[in-house]
Amino acid sequence: MKIIYYCRHCQNRIGEVDGSHATEARLGLSSLTPDEAADIITYNSIENSTYVKTVCEYCQEALEAHPELNLLSNPLQ
Template sequence: MPIIYTCRHCMNEIGRLEHQVVESTMLGFDQLSIKEKEDMIKYKSNGDIQITSICESCEETLGHHPHYHELDFFIQ
């Protein structure tokens, strides 16, 4: 059951954890609200867990173009 981190904007894989057992508190999931968990964490039918986050490149782009925060997706 890998945990796969994916960028919400460019959809690139940011990273992957291949551990068999991982405490959700170690990953900081306990710090998220219920809404944030619903938006960020997806459980796949094959057992994978997909975490939607933001990569460094997209974060930098948002820093240079703050009005992009208004958009759901800014990469076409």
């Protein structure tokens, strides 16, 4: 199973991990609450992939430089 990371704001693909050797604990996903996990992790059984929302460096820098963007529902699209 592939684990694919993508930016929650700009939707760009950030990276991919071969899930056959990765566990939720090793990836830090086991520390999420059920609500956080539901918001961040999406499973796609057809593609046999797991998608994880994160924030890319570009969007992180933009949000830090302009914190008012956090008030918008889609700040960087």
